[in-house]
Amino acid sequence: MEQPGTSPSDTELGAFLRSRRAALQPHQAGLPDDGRLRRVPGLRREELAQLAHVSVDYIVRLEQGRTRRASRPVLDALADALQLAPDERGYLFTLADVAPATPARRSCRPEVAPRLRQLLETMHDVPALVLSRGMDVVAWNRGATALLGDFGALPPAERNLIRLTFLDDAFRSLYADWPRVARECVAVLRMEAGRHPEDPxxxxxxxxxxxxxxxxxxxWADHQVRGARQLTKTYCHPVAGTLTLDVQQFSVDTHPDQLLVAYTAPADSPSHDALRFLLQWATGRDTAAK
Structure with missing residues (x-):
């Protein structure tokens, strides 16, 4: 429950700190077992305060959303004490508003540069698409359609990889390890939501x-966060069978909120052969339809 006078960012910061504290066991932090019965998992507030060299009252105020006043050294100390990964550390600083705030922008369907669209169309041997903030699919090529489905058949508001991963049965069935992929999606979405809390x-x-x-x-309640990175995913495709592909993500210099995502397989691998078959099948199908 929000405290009077707090903002959503305040309560999100508190919830994130509580979740990371609960996820860290005392022995992982180098603390001895004092023999006291623990009613909740993870570190006590007193133990986090000890590790970060701050007062218990300060931890309480942060977790209850009653303050976000934290210097960079204090945030670093909390991140070190909680053993935060780089993405989690960046997310903590974002929530605490230590970095200069950027003006809130009205959410709209982003434009894709013509040269980027041209690049997609020339990537005949590589499924590729362009994602915007929150994994909205804003452009794609023929290979991406063959691998993941026809985004053009969906209303623009439903062209989102995270939404499809959870709510579209056909898309969901493409993943050999759906729970892992889905959890990664949640971590990426929480990272973006923390960076842009005013995005409707x-x-x-x-x-x-x-x-x-x-x-x-x-x-979502676990508060895991993760930024874009290279991944390997295994797909169970109805035409090509099993494909294990590297999912590589590249930033777009002219559009910082966009990523170019390419799906590739190592040369001379069974997945490379299956991907080549899929792309040839898609080309033949499109030719026959004309």
Whole structure:
């Protein structure tokens, strides 16, 4: 429950700190077992205060959303004490508003540069797409359609990889390890929501998924965060069979909120052969349809 006079960012910071404190066991932090019965998992507030060299009252005020006044050294001390990963550390600083705030921008369907669209169209041997904030699909090539489905057949508001991963049965069935992929999606979405708390599209997406999917609700409450990175995913494709692909993400210099995502397989691997077959099949199907 929000304290009087607190903002959503205040309560999100407190919830994130509580979740990371609960996830860290005392022995992982180098603390001895004092033999006292623990009513909740993870570190006590007193133990976090000891590790970070701050007062217990300060931890209480942060976790209850009654203050976000924290210097960079204090945030570093908390991040070190909680053993935060780099993405989690960056998320903590974002929530605490240590970095200069950027003006809130009205959410809209982003434009894709013509040269980037041209690049997609020339990537005949590589499925590729362009993602915007929150994993909205804003452009794609023929290979991406063959691998992941026809985004053009969906309303623009539903062209979102996270939404499809949770709410579209056909898309969900593509993943050999759906729970791992889905949890990664939640971590990416929480990172973006923390960076852009005023974005109405991100808020609407998280609200919809919280309301409609119990797994999303559970994982969202875990407060895991993760930025874009290279991944390997295994797909169970109805035409090409099993493909294990590297999912590589590249920033777009002219559009900082966009990523170019490419799906590749090592040369001379069974997945490379399966991907080549899929792309040839898609080309033949499109030719026959003309």
């Amino acid at each position: 599209a991100l808020t609407a997406l998280t609200d919809e998924l919280n309301a409609r999917d119990p797994d999303f609700r559970t994982w």
